Amino acid sequence: MHAQDQRPRKFVWPVQAMPMARVLSFAYALLILYISLNPFDFDFETSLAPWAWLDAPLPRFITLFDVLVNILAYIPLGFLLVFAAFPRWRNFLALGLALLASAGLALLVESLQTWLPTRIPSQMDWWANILGGVLGGLLAIPLGPEWLSGSVIRRCFDQWFGLNWVACALLLLFPWAQIYPQSSWLGTGVWGQAIFGSIDWGTTVVNHFLQETMITAICWLGTALLLSLGMRPKAPQWPILNGLLFLTVLIKTLFTALQFGAEFSLLWLTDGAIWGMLIASVVLKWALQLPKVVKTWLALVSLLGGTLIIHTLPDNPYFILTLRHWYQGRLLHFNDLMQWVSIAWLPLALIWLSWDKFSNRLKY
Secondary structure (H helix, E strand, C coil), rough: CCHHHCCCCCCCCCCCCCCCHHHHHHHHHHHHHHHHHCCCCCCCCCCCCCHHCCCCCCCCCCCCCHHHHHHHHHHHHHHHHHHHHHCCCCCHHHHHHHHHHHHHHHHHHHHHHHHHHCCCCCCHHHHHHHHHHHHHHHHHHHHHHHHCCCCCHHHHHHHCCCCHHHHHHHHHHHHHCCCCCCCCCCCCCCHHHHCCCCCCCCCCCCCCCHHHHHHHHHHHHHHHHHHHHHCCCCCHHHHHHHHHHHHHHHHHHHHHHHHHCHHHHHCCCCCCHHHHHHHHHHHHHHHHCCCCCHHHHHHHHHHHHHHHHHHCCCCCHHHHHHHCCCCCCHHHHHHHHHHHHHHHHHHHHHHHHHHHHHHHHHHC
């Protein structure tokens, strides 16, 4: 064989559409509509026209926070639309589509907010949304189509999950399910409290360090084992799951700083939470080597047992104090959405796990 035959061939990206980018663009647009119009208490009896805000003067007080939020909210939309337009529209044609789509969606949102008593539509928000869409498009153009669904990200997820996109979606949703305040870190308290309510033990004295360590360790072990069941056996499961845990801690820290202030960004990261993550990660290294059937039952017992423990023991008093002083004004609707993610994550994960186990039985 000649030396020139051993040279790797240059990778040529096929000119194909990107259905994943289109689905993500549509899903993100629905997310913007939800956050912008929640709680949907429309008052159609008002005499204002839906386009009245176009001629209205700018608000007297415009905060930098509001402007930045409106810009940042539309950057992912513009980013995804450039890939969604490929290959029919590319480069600046795709940027034009991102601009028009961002402007159209923002126009719809601001017009519908005319009938919401709790919202004030304005030209400032509209222009900020358009700017965000354009910035997202400008960020996407230099990356090229292979960045989103080619050899960089798509190949990694294919190697890790194969065709199991449900497990992949659960992994990506998990960090966001932890943003809403919970009585114990990584616990499923929001889901249980929404259905069962907390049990009041009155003056019962509990060692909160041991309580939080136990809950954190059990819940993370169950979550990690559940997600590992959706991965390919040859995937580097332990590094992936530890990376997910690190990302979850980072996202929680950033949003805690945004809502409570930078000085309180690590207030939730108690000694119990740290020790719980460390213990669970060590046990996880061993548990990943177990047979699939054993891992399935261990994940179920850990997740359901953790939920039961959360509602058998009283809430952490520091968590109750945090909720009393929690001012949600700026991110009220975002927190409402994150609460639903917290509520839905565990039931969806258990349904997927049950269906996967049932499907495997049918195969044999």
